[in-house]
Amino acid sequence: MHVDSAEATRRQNPAPPKEDKINQNLPKTPTRREARREMATPAAKQRGLRVVVVGDPGTGKSSLIVALAANQYPVTPPRVVPPTRLPVDLFPERIPITVVDTSSSEGRTAELITECQAADAVVLTYACDSPETLDRLSSFWLPKLRSCQVKVPVIVAGCKLDLKDEQQGDLAQAVEPIMQSFGEIETCIECSALRQIQVGEVFFYAQKAVIYPTAPLFDQNIEALTSRCISALKRIFILSDHDMDGALSDAELNEFQIRCFDTPLQPAEIVGVKKAVKEKMPEGVNVNGLTLTGFLYLHALFMEKGQVQTTWTVLRNFNYDNDLKVRADPIPKIAPDQTLELTNEAVDFLRGIFKMFDMDNDGALLPAELEGLFSTAPENPWSSNPYKDCAENNVLGDLSLEGFLSKWALMTLLDPANSFSNLKYVCYPGDFSSAFTITRKRRVDRQKQKTQRNVIQCYVFGPRGAGKTALLQSFLGRQHSDTPTARSERFAANVVELCDDTRKKLVLREIPEVDISSLLSKKESLAPCDVAAFVYDSSDELSWQKAKEMLVQVATHGENTGYSVPCLIVACKDDLARSPLALQESIRVSQDMGMETPIPISVKLDGLNYIFCRIVHAAQKPHLSIPETEAGKARRRYNRLLNRSLMVVSVGVVAVVGIAACRIYAARKNTSS
Template sequence: MAAAAANLAGRPGVRVVVIGDPGTGKSSLVVAVATEQFPENVPKVMPHTRLPADYFPDRVPITIVDTSSSPEQKPKLIAECQAADAVVLTYACDRLSTLDRLSSYWLPELRRIQLKAPVIVVGCKLDLRDDQQNSLEQTMAPIMQSFREIETCIECSALRQIQVPEVFYYAQKAVLHPTAPLFDQEAQSLKPRCVRALKRIFILCDHDRDGALSDVELNDFQVRCFSAPLQPTEISGVKRVVQEKMPEGVNDSGLTLTGFLFLHALFIEKGRLETTWTVLRKFGYDNEIKLRDDFIPTSVKRAPDQTVELTNEVIDYLKGIFNMFDIDNDEALLPSELDDLFSTAPENPWTSDLYKDCAERNVLGGLSLEGFLSKWALMTLLDPANSFANLVYVGYSGDFNSAFTITRKRRVDRKKQQTQRNVFQCYVFGPKGAGKTALLQSFLGRQPSDALPTNSDRFAANTVEPSDGTRKTLVLREIPEGDVRSLLNNKESLAPCDVAVFVYDSCDEFSWQRARDLLVQVASHGENTGYEVPCLIVAAKDDLDQSPVALQESTRVSQDMGIETPIPISVKLKDLNSIFCRIVHAAQRPHLSIPETEAGKSRRQYRQLLNRSLMVVSVGAAIGVVGVAAYRVYAARRNSSS
């Protein structure tokens, strides 16, 4: 059982670095734990010392690194601390000056180097301690209050072999069963991510979904986590302890979520962190309280022009989840209802700027079912592993293959002149001020002024019903003009793109010229990389006075490149000219609307000429072969007749 827990911790070993003032007993401590004897002659710095895996119950080997505190060795000491899993910081119980140095030098120094490892403060030479001194608790309380990175404090004596192994047991425990991810020492409460994980575990173990763990469910939980059943008297004792301290922790059906959380807080307060960590690891969590990679794939193997979509099975599951959390039955999830839905995930994945403003909302900020499914489609398109993780967090029990389907390559779609995709991604290009953001906002039924400022890519996802009566999800991704060059530096940057739209201000000739340049850049990139995409030109602000030059030139360029003439729209008048259906239509017929540059035409003409030349040569060679064969037949006949 302990070996399994260590395995789940994902660590082949624990590296403990011992630091402190000279003469505080660092090296003696290392020798004493390794030999179980007090050394007569101790070297200034011990070589690396290894405690075998079976030294402690968790069966994880420990490497102990002794250090010198001399000034010339400081760079090496800092490097060792930064490579440590845990740091043992020593002082001498008989020298109060070394105790004062913890706060005045050592702990601030560890903060300065941004140490991430837990710190175990150890008072060595306990046998020389003055009985008149304050207790360890009184001595260390103010220091621990100021330095929360201290995991625990302990006193020991290498000479008398008092609590020497315990020093390194606590160091190992601080690594394998750390306090920081679980418990807020200052607030004296479980941390939010720990609560979320335990809530998910509680729901998974509440098989009858009555909001409480019955005696049978409690026993099943115990067997699953600790491979040992609970006796009826033990179950009664657990519930009695909870009920005395927190009456709402138990009801007629059993242990409630409140009681379940209370128990874990109690275990942690009593120093039994391994209990909570064992539970978390049995349910697949790592030290960051996220599901481990063996539960959630970190990447999805696919070609650059393949994307990932939700299956009908998952869409039906998400519809059920939506209805379950729509408490007021208004066919929309309010922010509070959405937070409740994701309360079993490490955090709400849609609080980032990328997702915050990407779907249609009602006047109260509620997310419709279409908006809810569109956000899931977007998350699956951009980050399938994260999408699957959050599906698991909210209770989906199927595997990755039942949740997602990988689409056919776009190159194959172009050859077959059709696509089976249900989610299309459209890149929206255009100069600043052309109306890109307004187009995205109108797709979500909002005013351009409603757009939130963002430093990341702006997305808009919604459903579209094209003329064939199907329902497709369209994702618009706004590409700022200044980001185009860096985007096209990547050979595969257009691979995820189903359609490219080029927006220009139809009142502004310069705006058209910039849009035209962007169109040529994108078309050339597609021709050079093999990731050609259908392109549409959108003439925005059609309600204002048009630029005749822009209109004439945009029409000519579209004809020269073999794509549809510019589509006029007016966001202000809400005259969008079926633009979103037309985008989906272009994506559904990926072989059409692919622009051709002058360089592309020249290459095509050259290939055609080359093919014709090869054909002439082939035909000539064939005639020559036939001629030789005919001559041979003629010669043979002539010889036989003579």
Template sequence: MAGGAPAAGGAGNGVRIVVAGDAKTGKSSLIVTAAAENFPTNVPPVLPPTRLPVDLYPERVPVTIIDTSSSPENRDRLVEDLTRADAVVLTYACDRRETLDRLSTHWLPELRRLEVKVPVIVVGCMLDKRGDQQPVSLEQVMSPIMQQFREIETCIECSALNHIQIPEVFYYAQKAVLHPTAPLFDQEQQVLKPRCVRALKRIFILCDHDRDGALSDAELNDFQVKCFNAPLQASEIVGVKRVVQEKLREGVDERGLTLTGFLFLHALFIEKGRLETTWTVLRKFGYNNEIRLCDDQLPPPIKKYPDQSVELTTEAMEFLRKIFFTYDVDCDGALRSHEVEDLFSTAPENPWNEAPYVDAAEKTALGGLSLDGFLSLWALMTLLDPIRSVETLIYIGYGSDPLSAIRVTRRRRLDRKKQQTERTVYQCFVFGPKESGKSALLNAFIGRPFTEEYVPTTGNRYAVNVINQPEGLKKTLVLREIPEEGVKELLSKKDALAACDVAVFVHDSSREPSWEKATEMLVDVASQGEATGYEVPCLIVAAKDDLDPYLTEIQDSTRVSQDMGIEAPIPLSTKLGDFSNIFHRAVRAAEHPHLSIPETSAGKSRKQYHRLLNRSLVFISVGAAVAVVGLGVYRVYSAKRNSSS
């Protein structure tokens, strides 16, 4: 592989380099000499923004250099410039040791405090003033500082007076922005970073057209043309493979360059300072400086109403079924953790290793994900973060138009009017006071054994599973547990219930305070729905049915459900495994979104008022119509009488 002119991905409209450091360390002289190629005789205290000639470096990317003042009165301007920088050049004077010490005691800690996370180039200016009487090794001086501050990309000494290494200063700064080391390579371990390995593995697989695990000479040549717009000569291909094989026997086999060899080559390029080669490859395949796909590789932001959701299309689901069976290497009908890791090994990370996806789906007896569990997690990710879901699909090999993977569902408000829904994924909010049995319900839904130990839920928790319907249909139900202390905050938002298909209110049927609190939540949710137009079907769950109910539990709960016009409370016991078909009932309520909607007293009064108002308007309309007809008859009668006379 040979490097061509690298793309300037991540540079935006150019590279903005900010030069900072103590006073009189040569900042302005450095900038003027780089721009004008002449040492200045008179330099103003702070230069205006300076543009370098666009053809100064091979990348032909515009470079703007910002001079700064270190005086206290100009601190606000300095902070603003530093926080907008693409790279920072920190200067010290080669003949003044105290300015070098200030880098580690002031400037570098200050950059961290301001959270300026960009490459730093440390530059020793006025090399001509140090003289031969003060011999010192730059590596010896800078090594301890670079060990402490990993953000330092490189160090260099220069002399503006003698024109020594002036263009190189800003070339290294520009290169650090366009081709940063940090995302690719771990300097301490001297290995490619995991995310870089994952991206290169995906690129390798995309270029391995015959899927035989190696790049043949033809595939290697196609890769070269795609990335560098120039083919490889047969002798060059032989040379590349020889270099790899000499260092790493398994890097080449009878079929061609293996993945191990491909990764080794890139590590070699980086070690030799040819980062632009690896960056060119990454950018040709759509990666940005964070080694994620650029925005232009993904669907645009999804425009939808709050009461619309996003689901995977049939095409995407078929792709995922094929992927499941491809990675189920042992053919046991489940993906074990190592198989899931392998599946996501071409993505920047396994998205399901973090909340809310970790432990959100049912596992088999041996700890694997069944096909239903696998598809359930994809449905959950698409519901909560559709763009990331599509991004991950692309990483694992989805080759169709990204927009073909998802669809926006019809508005829930319209579903209620039409009294049916086309949705296949339903989100159920699970409300209830502490220790009412919410978590136990979610655990039961994904097949976890009952435990007596109470573990409070501090944030939103999800559980997702497939519900088998009559005639072989499958629906996905997402349970979202709302902690008691989170209800008020949730309902403070106008669109809080827009994404909810059904709400379940759980109470401990053996404790009256639990019922009272659950009822209060039910009324609050119903009131919110009535006020915002996001009414949701509601179910009441009387949990812990294995315990003795408090004296008037059945009477109280039945009365409330009748008053609000919803189904009677559903008794269940997660301890005994008696769920009263609650999950199917939740899906049924979501499928008929016009039913099971509770009405508060205020809501009933409002409806009665509107009915009376509508009736009055009807009477007025009828009266007006009669008057109009009467007037018309009178006019006809008058006209006739006048004509006869």
């Protein structure tokens, strides 16, 4: 936020106001023209900015626009000025600006709201000679903009400065309570269209608020950098600290300055920078150079002095957008039955990061250590579902290395763009192609009768109470509580060690009973699935009947869409008395549908690893264990019959054609004789 006092000089050619120098010994910030190539956002360059002017009638909206566009005061200003395109060279950014005037009459309220919702910034006017119009900002206009979901920066402009009574007091004192209550206000400025005082500055600040927004970087309430800004700057510091000694040396500082501003620092300037920081923040400099504390201190000073564009120049040079997120590389388009997996290079990097943040070397990350690992990201991506409790912890509840890598594997499977963004946030040095590999299509795997995937995804179906959640919890080495849980989708990711000493990542995805219809309503819903497990309570005949219905639904969907998957039947709660009818029926159905016989398990007994091995083995042989419904069998018989009929017809046609050809040949021979 920035407040300009009522004192201003007369300008014939509006130009942006000069900025105060923080300290002559601090790093040189480039002039706006020097740093322009990186400061303006690409979107702003392409489409320009739309600034909408609103306020009470008679506050000077139309006169303000005409005075800027025509560089003179309108003797008879129009009631509403048509949309006005400002000259592109009016400000150094050379970004097109369209200024839209509005009417405050009741009959045009809907039009005003529509214009504000389409704006990049709003200029909200009041009349300096009319204190009640200033009061209306907080009592009507700003609440109105909020209620209409207008989420853009607001510039408060006090018009008719030439008519202001000298006894009215200082602008900052008058608007400070309003600015405290409405954080969307970026700047308050007084101007005069009649005398051409600070007219250009009004729209310069509107443009600046869009291109260099303050709110993402600086919290005005506590007067400190935002947590997201700190995370971004910390990552930039780490990337610039090439020798990883925790400080930016003179050479590293100079390289950073050239990258961001195309301007080297002279040795005396570097000494001056470090001296100025050390005076105010002793821990900001050590024997190796400028520390992270000093680096953050410099940017906090930039914010306090209104030099927001300096920090934005740094952020955009490191590819950050206005939400302080790294602009993601485009994700290659893949088929529905393909997935992405981390490469060995990316996994090795993650192992190194894990070891670096495992401060006590106990092979697990404490919550604080995990937060430290993601301290260079906008937020911890695993703080909520589906990642929060999806992986194995050690006996103390801390995240093990296998759990850490399993979470990355799951995030890559479900959201590769987010996975890559977070790799970049934790300072992965490579590009997308070095981090991920695209798996072969599952249809090709079926043809070749094997899969090359290292991450197997298993959909777990079953009625409520059958034991799905208990199975997932057991996979993570946890005891399942008997307390009913919410009916929501869950994931469990872990490593499965096979008999041949190979290791595969297995992801179990629990499908709630109530979600099956919604899942199967989409044609490609089974495309990412490598194997499906159908769980039922072996002591409950009704549980088996529901599981069978689900199996038929999934098998039918696979036959109709071409995304059939290997399926297994899992008879849970084997420690209880089995239902003879459920046992007989499940065996019969598995035989009829061409599947393996049901696998009995009990989560209360040890030795469950074999069920997870069976799941992985089924996925590794994608041409087997695919259930076939009666409709599918009938369709196959029909196709065989049709193919035989076509073969017979083809043979008959060939025979007829051959006989005809022989007759024609014989006739020609007789004629020639």
